[in-house]
Amino acid sequence: MLPSRTLAAIWVAAVVLLPLVLPDPYVLRVAAMTCIFAALAASWDLLAGYAGQVNFGHALFFGAGAYSSALLSLRLAFSPLFAVGTGALIATVIGFCVGYLCLRLRGSYLSLATLAFPLILIGVLFAFPDFSGGELGITGLQPLASSRVGNYYVAAIAMLVLVFGIWAFADSRFGLVLHAIRDDEVAARASGIDTTRYKLAVFGISAAAAGTTGALYAHFMRGAGPSTLETALSFQVVIWGVFGGLATIYGPVTAVFVLYPLTEWLGSFGAFGELRLLIFAVVVLLVLLFMPRGLAPWVRDRIETKCPRCKQQNPVWRESCRVCAASLHQPSAGLPQSPR
Amino acid sequence: MFQDILVTGLVNGSAYALLAIGFSLIFGVARIVNIAHTAFYMLAAYCFYALLVRGGLGVLLSGLVAVSSVTLLSLVCYRLVIEPVRQHEAAVLISTIALALIFQETVLRLFGGNYLGIPSAIEGVAHVFGIAIPWQRLLILIIALAMLVSIWFLLHRTRLGLAIRATANDLEVASLMGMDVNRVAMATVAISVALAAVAGVSVAPVFVVDPFMWLSPLVTVLSVVVLGGLGSIQGSVIGALVIGYVEAITVFVLPQGAFLKGAVALSIMVVVLLVRPEGLFGVAFEEER
Numbered sequence: 001m002l003p004s005r006t007l008a009a010i011w012v013a014a015v016v017l018l019p020l021v022l023p024d025p026y027v028l029r030v031a032a033m034t035c036i037f038a039a040l041a042a043s044w045d046l047l048a049g050y051a052g053q054v055n056f057g058h059a060l061f062f063g064a065g066a067y068s069s070a071l072l073s074l075r076l077a078f079s080p081l082f083a084v085g086t087g088a089l090i091a092t093v094i095g096f097c098v099g100y101l102c103l104r105l106r107g108s109y110l111s112l113a114t115l116a117f118p119l120i121l122i123g124v125l126f127a128f129p130d131f132s133g134g135e136l137g138i139t140g141l142q143p144l145a146s147s148r149v150g151n152y153y154v155a156a157i158a159m160l161v162l163v164f165g166i167w168a169f170a171d172s173r174f175g176l177v178l179h180a181i182r183d184d185e186v187a188a189r190a191s192g193i194d195t196t197r198y199k200l201a202v203f204g205i206s207a208a209a210a211g212t213t214g215a216l217y218a219h220f221m222r223g224a225g226p227s228t229l230e231t232a233l234s235f236q237v238v239i240w241g242v243f244g245g246l247a248t249i250y251g252p253v254t255a256v257f258v259l260y261p262l263t264e265w266l267g268s269f270g271a272f273g274e275l276r277l278l279i280f281a282v283v284v285l286l287v288l289l290f291m292p293r294g295l296a297p298w299v300r301d302r303i304e305t306k307c308p309r310c311k312q313q314n315p316v317w318r319e320s321c322r323v324c325a326a327s328l329h330q331p332s333a334g335l336p337q338s339p340r
Numbered sequence: 341m342f343q344d345i346l347v348t349g350l351v352n353g354s355a356y357a358l359l360a361i362g363f364s365l366i367f368g369v370a371r372i373v374n375i376a377h378t379a380f381y382m383l384a385a386y387c388f389y390a391l392l393v394r395g396g397l398g399v400l401l402s403g404l405v406a407v408s409s410v411t412l413l414s415l416v417c418y419r420l421v422i423e424p425v426r427q428h429e430a431a432v433l434i435s436t437i438a439l440a441l442i443f444q445e446t447v448l449r450l451f452g453g454n455y456l457g458i459p460s461a462i463e464g465v466a467h468v469f470g471i472a473i474p475w476q477r478l479l480i481l482i483i484a485l486a487m488l489v490s491i492w493f494l495l496h497r498t499r500l501g502l503a504i505r506a507t508a509n510d511l512e513v514a515s516l517m518g519m520d521v522n523r524v525a526m527a528t529v530a531i532s533v534a535l536a537a538v539a540g541v542s543v544a545p546v547f548v549v550d551p552f553m554w555l556s557p558l559v560t561v562l563s564v565v566v567l568g569g570l571g572s573i574q575g576s577v578i579g580a581l582v583i584g585y586v587e588a589i590t591v592f593v594l595p596q597g598a599f600l601k602g603a604v605a606l607s608i609m610v611v612v613l614l615v616r617p618e619g620l621f622g623v624a625f626e627e628e629r
Contacts, residue, residue: 054430101610104617108373108570112562113613116606119559123603127596231555235375235437242430278445281438285421288435292428 003303003315008250011257015156019149028152032220034260035152035159036213041240041252042163043209048238049247050170051202052182053102056115058237060098061207063118063229065091065214067125070138070224080144084215091211092204099203103196106185118229125226137225144219151220158216162209167249169205178202179247243284245294254296259283343471345588351477351546353584354484358539359557360564360576361491362532368508368571369528372422372432378554378561379440380533384410384540385549386447389458399461407537414533415526423522440554448551455548476545483542487535488577494531495573504528508571559602560587563609569619579620582608 001009018031040062048054069087072078078086098117102110125132132138144154169175180188181195189195218224227233240259245251259280266276291298304313305328307321320327363377384406391402417439425431462475495501506514507524515521547553564583568575586608587601594600612620 101614105613106617108367109566109613109617109619111373112566113610115559115562116609120603120606120610123600123606126599127603231559239434239437242434246430274449275445277441278449281441281445285435285438285442288431288438289421289424292425292431 002313004250004300004313012160015160018156019152023149025148028148030261030264032152032155033217033264034257035155036217036220037240037260038253038256039159039162040210040213041237041244041256042166042249043206043213044237044241045244045246045249045252046166046170046178046209047202047206048241049249049252050175050178050182051199052178053099053199053202054107054111054238055206056111056238057098057117057119057234058210059229059231059233060114060118060121061091061095061210062214062217062233063121063224064094064207065211066218066224066228067132067138067214068211069215070141070218071132073141073219074138080142080219084144084212084219087215087218088208088211091214092208095203095205095207095211096200098207099200102203103199115231115234118234119231122226122229125229133225135226137223137227138218139223141219141222141224143222144216155216155220158212162212163249163253166205166209170247170249174198174201182247239284243287243295245296245298248294248296251294251296255294258295341592345585345592347471347473347477348591349581349585349588351480351584352587353581354481354488355539355543356557356560356564356584357577357580358484358487358535359561360568360580361488361573362535363561364565364568364571364573364576365504365508365528365532367565369504370426370525371429371511372436374532375433375436375558376417376440376443377436377532377536378558379443380410380414381536381540381557382447382549382551382554383413383443384537385458385544385553386451388541388544389451389456389549393456393458403541406541407534410537410540411530411534415530418526418529444551444554451551453551455550458545458549460545480542480546483538487538491531491535491573500524500527504531556602560605563606566619567609567612569621572619572621575619575621 015031015035019028022028040058043061044055044058047058065087068090069078069083072086073080073083098114102114105113126134129135143151145151170178177188177193177198180191180193181198185195214224214228217228240255241252243259244253244255262283263276263280266279287295303316305316306312307314307324307326307328309326310321310324312321312323314321314328318328359378359381363374366372366374366377387406387410388402391397391405392399395402397405421435421439422432425435460474460476462479464475465472466475466478467473468478493501495505503514503519503524504527506517506519507521507528511521514524560583564579565576566579567582568577568579583605586605590601590604591598594604
């Protein structure tokens, strides 16, 4: 088995088995939040990494999911599961609207314009404090499961489904088209790809996933506040995505699983607690200086090599490619004299 | 109320213009979306506070020292943090975010999270054409105008300005014509941060100073720059005045206006972008190959 697949399998096993090994409530809480944010980061990567629509306002989808599911279950007495689903649906609709508005924008313009959307929503929510709870937000939601372990599993399984779903999407023909749109939109259109439809679709899918995570967050925290829409959260998502490695899906997930528990753990020390955001920023800066393409691609380059002939991934310790048997360490030797 | 709108819009608009021009310059010359831009503005305000209120230096001296030390700091940050990852656009982006967070947290540790007030440089109220304007606000306006005129002079009447405009126009050709593109980028960083620092020092006595004061102007500056068109100086100035007035009108006319001022300003930006995606005065950049 490839080293990266081994690592992924170990990770899935660890996520599933964690409550059996460490049933500590604090650990479970941090782990559940990590799962929720990992799925959020993965949904951002589909939009920004694959399709190149670098969204600076991803908190909009998260917050829309959180607020709408919270309002629905509190004001209209929806059951938690149904509220999560409807919240995700509302986020998807908002995703389509944002995608439509951003169709004509590219590059930095798109990033800067998307930064505005969550702030517009915050302004509107603050202007109607009776409806939205104002700066305090909405509290008093029912959790999705009755026990602590149950709540963790809801977050963990939702995360696994979302992350692997997004990964499957990104690895399919759809993902290939997204790569093409990011690299050269004009060329993609010239090859007969309806880029408008694809861009709208990727906004919708990404918003649906982010909205689900937002709704889960609201039910996990038993409330939704303005912090789910803040610029700080949008920036946090961008940091996770770039720190982990763009256009990989597993990169941002890795980044969340490294950075979120790290900051929480630092926060548990009295003296460090106040410095944790500072330490977080310094760690991000230092890691980027040495691994500008992100953490996960850097690690993958250390444990795997690409076969020079068939472009398949191989463990570094192999002499010849596991698929086409070409020599891995003398790139030019295998080509002309190969048996095939 | 009409007078309030007129004055507030003009004063805020000119402060936004100072910030937006710098942001736009860095983007145009070095293609850096500098999220830390307004964090330098916040640092300058704190530096000014420390020198003036705690250090007891004079207004002029503290202002000058604050602006020049923040400018120096920006050059150090550029060399240490941004330049090594210049080839990776995404890495540059989050390096600037990380820098902004570092500044915010450092200031939070040093000065605490309280709102700090700085006494006005000049007390009293001036009467211009029958409209009462506090001297401090008039001073912001005068400083902003002076900075605008000098930046125009720098860009259009000096060799450095020529190099900056050439690099912004086409980086590769500028490099082929023998311009040291890296030094031009450094100079641009220094100029734009100096403008942000001047803005920070001049508005500090009017607004409150706190470690999170960089976030809301950041969003405003982004909307100004997008509205005016990235990389366009006159677009930034006009966009800043538009946003300044829209905010002032929202605050004074609408109920709950203080909450909605950001939302209304940003909505206008979105509407303009839908009609004209490259902004009001946008230079449509050639796609880089």
